[in-house]
Amino acid sequence: MCDTIVALGNSTADGSVLFAKNSDRDPNEAHEVILVDRQKHQQGSKVKCTYIEIPQVEETYQVLLCKPFWIWGAEMGANEFGVTIGNEAVFTRIPYGKEPGLIGMDFLRLALERAKTADEALDVITNLLEIHGQSGNCGFSHPMFYHNSFLICDKQDAWVLETAGKEWAAEKVRNVRSISNAITIGKTWDRSSKNLVNFAIGKGWCKNKDDFDFARCYSEPIYTTFSDARNRQVCTTTALLSSKGKITVEMMFAMLRSHSANRSDEWRPDVGITGADVCMHSGWGPIRLSQTAGSLVTHNMGNNPTHWITGTAAPCTSIFKPIWMDCPLPEMGNSPTGEFDASSLFWKHELVHRQILLDYPNRIKLIENEQQKLEAEFLAGVIEFSGKSPLERTEFENMCFEKSDKLESKWIELVKSQKHVKRVNGLYGAAWRNTNKAAKMPV
Numbered sequence: 001m002c003d004t005i006v007a008l009g010n011s012t013a014d015g016s017v018l019f020a021k022n023s024d025r026d027p028n029e030a031h032e033v034i035l036v037d038r039q040k041h042q043q044g045s046k047v048k049c050t051y052i053e054i055p056q057v058e059e060t061y062q063v064l065l066c067k068p069f070w071i072w073g074a075e076m077g078a079n080e081f082g083v084t085i086g087n088e089a090v091f092t093r094i095p096y097g098k099e100p101g102l103i104g105m106d107f108l109r110l111a112l113e114r115a116k117t118a119d120e121a122l123d124v125i126t127n128l129l130e131i132h133g134q135s136g137n138c139g140f141s142h143p144m145f146y147h148n149s150f151l152i153c154d155k156q157d158a159w160v161l162e163t164a165g166k167e168w169a170a171e172k173v174r175n176v177r178s179i180s181n182a183i184t185i186g187k188t189w190d191r192s193s194k195n196l197v198n199f200a201i202g203k204g205w206c207k208n209k210d211d212f213d214f215a216r217c218y219s220e221p222i223y224t225t226f227s228d229a230r231n232r233q234v235c236t237t238t239a240l241l242s243s244k245g246k247i248t249v250e251m252m253f254a255m256l257r258s259h260s261a262n263r264s265d266e267w268r269p270d271v272g273i274t275g276a277d278v279c280m281h282s283g284w285g286p287i288r289l290s291q292t293a294g295s296l297v298t299h300n301m302g303n304n305p306t307h308w309i310t311g312t313a314a315p316c317t318s319i320f321k322p323i324w325m326d327c328p329l330p331e332m333g334n335s336p337t338g339e340f341d342a343s344s345l346f347w348k349h350e351l352v353h354r355q356i357l358l359d360y361p362n363r364i365k366l367i368e369n370e371q372q373k374l375e376a377e378f379l380a381g382v383i384e385f386s387g388k389s390p391l392e393r394t395e396f397e398n399m400c401f402e403k404s405d406k407l408e409s410k411w412i413e414l415v416k417s418q419k420h421v422k423r424v425n426g427l428y429g430a431a432w433r434n435t436n437k438a439a440k441m442p443v
Contacts, residue, residue: 001227001290003278004086005150005178005236007156007247019153020252021086023075024280024290025068028439029140030336030346031294032069033311034348035329051100051136060113064325066296069336073105074286076296079112082155082305083121089146089181091223092164097135118154124168135346151179152246164218167193176240181356182229183215204383228276245347252297257316268360270428279316284431306382312349317356320375321406322382327394330401335374342361342439352408354443355415362421367411
């Protein structure tokens, strides 16, 4: 389960395009951030995606990828031209292909590697979809199959692309937009697959063209309902519309950290087996299996966007840190796997995150002020350093990551020393003990 958000220049405080996304995956499905350089390829060569090989292009562009560690593609990322994309699982009435093929995250990376604009990225994905379709397991600890939607933007424009099998519809964004784990395009769109309406008529999902509604006709109701996607999209859309014309990077951070429209100081992730939030927390039972494994906010203004990443799970417990694509990535330790590694950025943060979960309402208060203060320092620093040389910005990036690491090391001891005020739900505690055991976590 995920959420992706965009605000175009007519809706932001500084005229930039702002993109934000949470990547929700299994709790032990470590999130990895990588930078892949522009490359030339031999004519007739192939590229190995997560499962299959497809024809390679002569040149692929530099890409920043925020991804599950085991997947070739990515849930979100950007390229050297400022194209930024996030993908979402959507659940449709068309059967999911279970054979190895291209999955949504592969489409996302392929588009970033091959497109200079949002329009071109839309074409890349839809052309590949027409040729190869979409199929394959997307789950880490348990098999999961779904179709995909995408929010694609560049320095000026944005598209929502929603798919069901090989069928698709695309809507051009006019100001603000968000997507979640449900088809949102209804009776109107700007582009579509040739057979979108006739396919639904042939299946008896609608009577004729006038009766056609993409979301109503193609959505699978059970998974769509239990994903709580529509409530999450209402939450992010309401936040965007209420701040239209004034939207900032800090507001995007806050949207990705939101837990519910009615959150109180006593909100806790261990209550209930249904429901989902933009800042996703894994629970117990068969429905709430995901957590936000990593977050990205892109501030796209001028020729060198600033990308704000956590690289770690649960943005409410994480620190957003700035990077630029013309600078090397800061040190993040070993590439993560599905098991604990104290030298990995993702897993070191889990020592803090999973301790906070044991008494969330009280332990989250121990870190919030310092978290906000450090991010404010980073935001001010970005304004100062954005026009400086790559070497100077690299030094600033490294300083931000070093300060974040130092603060989180402090948090680990602080949170562990805090006595439990309220014990977690027994089934929730048991679920997390099993999750920690599977990851060989020292908690």
